[in-house]
Amino acid sequence: MSHTRPWKRLGATVGVLALGFTLAACGSDSDSDSDGGKPTGIFADAPVADEADIPEGSIMAEIKERGELVVAAALDAPLLSQQDPTNPDKVEGFDITLAKLLATYIIGEPEVKIVPPASETREALLQNGTVDVVFNTYTITEERAEQINFAGPYFLSGLAVATKTGSDIEGIDDLAGKKVIAGANTPAVEAVPELVPDAELITFGTDPQAIAALLQGRGDAYVQDYLLLATQAASNPDLEVAGDPFTEEPYGIGLPPKDQQFKDFVNDWLLKIQEGGQWAQAFEDSIGEAVGGEAPNPPEIGSVPGS
Known part of the structure; x- marks a missing residue:
């Protein structure tokens, strides 16, 4: 399967460990409504695993019996996984919609419990x-893959440089001798x-700590995933x-380590x-609303070391 680099289409347009909580389906408003408990919107026609695909004793069976998928996801990543400050139960974005699609596949409903990680x-x-x-x-690396399992990849981004507006820094080549902020373990x-x-x-x-440090002048630039930086710059x-x-x-x-079945x-x-088509719809309902255009082709599953 071929793929395009999503950041090639982003351009300048997009310029805490806490307690988990249960959420209803999120995405656009039409996606999050339900009808008598039945999923609607993007989740209505989403695939659901056959019983034979969820063997007894598997982690999938545990999740299905529990009735919710426990997900480590951000609450402060615009377009990816962003909590609505006026409605804490509403979290929207590409990542969290995919998580709810996975919950739908296992449970039959988009029920997730979010645990925000550092x-x-x-x-x-x-x-x-x-x-x-x-x-x-969560960037796939061989070092991380020695500690846990990865499915995917499901999206491609890349490291980029963010600065305070008006800086004369134009990219990575201008960071010599500068104070450069980075996220721990990134x-x-x-x-x-x-x-x-x-x-x-x-x-x-955390990303908010790094952004705050940059804007306070405690560093000259912040190097982080381009999509995260672009969505922050947009607001x-x-x-x-x-x-x-x-x-x-x-x-x-x-994914948990040493569980090839999962x-x-x-x-x-x-x-x-x-x-x-649910992957493309999830993209277009979130990232696509900011950058315009159709969803890129997703990267080929298992195409990078560690996947």
């Missing part, structure tokens, strides 16, 4: 069984020293993305929603 806690949440899956702009921690050895790296545990006139991404980052669905199950589901 970047450095995601592996632990999977290893200790706190969550079933992670949808959290690919930027390795990429920045490799590409700009004399930059001073400063790390923070903050004091922040801008400098240039194009300088890496390609494949997002994966984080990994195969999630990959089968991912292929079904790609072929059935």
